[in-house]
Amino acid sequence: MSIQKRLVGSYLVVIIVTVLILEVFLTVFVRAYFYHNIERTLMNQAGISASFFQQYFAGEDLEKISGRLLSGFAHNITAQVQIIDAEGKLLQDSNGLQAGEFMSDYPDVQEARRGTAGTWRGREPSTNEPVLAVAYPLQAGNITVGVVRFVTSLTETMEIIRHILMIFMAIGLMVLGIVALLSVFLSRTITGSIKELKSAAEQMAEGDFSARANKRYQDELGKLADTLNTMAAKIQRNEQLKNEFTSAISHELRTPLTSIKGWVVTLKADPGEGEFLLRDGLDIIETEADRLTRLVDELLDFSKLDNGQIRLECAPLNLSVLLQHVGKQLAPRAARQGVSLDVQIDNRFPAIHADSNRLKQVLINLLDNSLKFTGPGGSITVIARQTEREVVISIQDTGSGIGEQDLAHVFQRFYKGDGHAAGSGLGLSISRQIIDLHQGKLLIHSQLGEGTQVEIYLPK
Ligand SMILES: Nc1ncnc2c1ncn2[C@@H]1O[C@H](COP(=O)(O)OP(=O)(O)OP(=O)(O)O)[C@@H](O)[C@H]1O
Ligand SMILES: [Mg+2]
The missing domain is CATH 1.10.287.130 (Signal transduction histidine kinase, dimerisation/phosphotransfer (DHp) domain)
Structure with missing residues (x-):
């Protein structure tokens, strides 16, 4: 599956779950809110009616005054009002229901007959209409002598709730749609870069290293x-x-x-x-x-x-002996070229720790360069000195020197000047690697036409 599909998919899963949870909560909340409000209104009304009865009619026979009571209770209220006696028999009904019917099956009525207010939500068996009923005990002294019951139809309320839920659903779907569009768009910003990277990488894999990947963002x-x-x-x-x-x-x-x-x-x-x-x-x-x-x-x-295959064989090394030896080895060539070669090192120079063969190779490389690029009458001086932590071998010649442009590149492999004396361009690069292996430094200073100085820094 492509990354874009995965991204869009995960965005959608997150938002669908979120929207579903919200919708469920809203549904539960809206219904509870509406039903609770209706129930409270009815309960208030029933409570007022019951206390009215208790205050003014408690001593009288319920059946006799039930007609009067009903017209009082049903005044100013749209709900259906019923008056029921202590046995659960219907005495009066504001909707004109036949008196005498037994109401004790309704849970709210049962509750009220036991002396506490009861509510019931369900379908009226005769009409199959959804209703909410509240029953309240009518008491004389501490005895429940009857029940006043308010019943209201929920058809209209349920319709309103249904409407509100439809609106929630529509909003939810809209959010889903918007998020789907947005996620496609957003994921493109990521997958677009990836696609470009991929095609650049493919070009490179096919050997076209002039291909470049486009950098869109700083991520x-x-x-x-x-x-x-x-x-x-x-x-x-x-x-x-x-x-x-x-x-x-x-x-x-x-x-x-x-x-x-x-x-x-x-x-x-x-x-x-x-x-x-x-x-x-x-x-x-x-x-x-x-x-x-x-x-x-x-x-x-x-x-x-x-390839990192060269291992140094370091041992205590008498630098003075090594320098003199190299000097002697190259003296005939220097003499032939009419160049003076001078090695200056104290005989008591302390021993250093180095690979003598490799160090000799470096010295010969450097002296070979000096000899190659120094004309007759010139001079080459090798001086060894020491500082607190390092030994410094300096090879200085009065040869042709190196131009500023070349100087920056002489340590690169195969880089050589264009003079006829230049070799394969590997000498300095090899030398620097060997000195690096010794944890030292190889520096070159030069001025075109004046000469060159190469310094080898070795840790003591
Ligand atoms: N002492 C020097 N005087 C003038 N130019 C130098 C000196 N040392 C190095 N160079 C310049 O730096 C270039 C690179 O030197 P390097 O020793 O790496 O290669 P090379 O001497 O040309 O070839 P190789 O050492 O492999 O025979 C030389 O070609 C030369 O142009
Ligand atoms: Mg060289």
């Missing part, structure tokens, strides 16, 4: 639309990154492969060309193979980091 559904849109945007971005990455990698792989292939072809075609050529060729093939290996390693690292 939960609005939030859902936002979430859906953010998700689609992220997927779109990832899709784009993936494509960029694939083309970047293909390009990256092609260059060394082309060069290897070229040399292999050359050497094969002319094996006797001489030892120098062979050596040059093999050297280049080796370098290119190294480049490929590095690229593949980076890619593997990257995917492992991404």
Whole structure:
């Protein structure tokens, strides 16, 4: 069943129950109100009549004065008046009913003969008319000598009650109708948003991530639309990154492969060309193979980091030894490029807790960047210092620097500048993830044309 039907259904159930309960209460109340009013009027009248009898006629024979009494009691009242003797025999009737009939079957009369006022509502057996009767004892001293009885027809009253109840029913139906219409309208405001969300989600499920869900209100559904849109945007971005990455990698792989292939072809075609050529060729093939290996390693690292598969193997680490070692490893390359590489760290630098292989990887990545982007005559300085809680390793170069626009993106995977030195754009992203795993921070400051400073903050 659709949500709209469910909503409308539940609105209707609630309102039908409410209206029914109200109608039942109103019906009971209206009837009680009318009957009670009539009964009270009759009872008053009967009470006045009885006390009148008690005051002025108590000593006389009821049967004899009953005619006079009746005309007195029936004066000014539309109800039927009856005077009945102590045995329950009808003496007088204002409607001209035959005297002598026994009335003791009526519950009200029975009650009155026992000395208390009685009422009865029912159908008059002879006419089948609905009536309300009130009987009141006529007393002389403490003895009940007869009964005065007022009877009124309820036909008209019942008609009025029926009318009022019809009006209640009509109002109830009208309320139901209005609520039904309103609930259809109101539920549309909800289901409308849901339908839109659904169709947007379906489009996305079919691979169209440019689809966007329309946000109508600031409610939960609005939030859902936002979430859906953010998700689609992220997927779109990832899709784009993936494509960029694939083309970047293909390009990256092609260059060394082309060069290897070229040399292999050359050497094969002319094996006797001489030892120098062979050596040059093999050297280049080796370098290119190294480049490929590095690229593949980076890619593997990257995917492992991404899947959270990399676990740090932290141990106490002598930072001074590590920095000196990395410095020595890269010194020949720096010398070749005419760049001065200087490592400044106190020998007594306290041990830190870190994964030495991973930290070395980060340092080599960062120094590789500095070396790539610093021309001959430039300098690279590595300085380690400590603050109260952290160890800071700063790598500063006087290279090309990074423009403000690029700076915001350099930590993104596959993001690389457009200089020819740029690699696959994974180095900084991998480095930052490794430092993050150490609960540290990796910051980069740079000014185009002036140089770059990268700082590694590690907790002590
Ligand atoms: N020291 C630096 N000087 C100037 N530009 C830099 C420096 N370090 C990084 N960059 C810029 O940031 C980009 C991203 O660096 P990153 O190390 O992530 O990738 P890469 O060096 O191009 O490739 P990879 O490290 O994967 O071989 C670089 O392409 C370069 O444009
Ligand atoms: Mg790099």
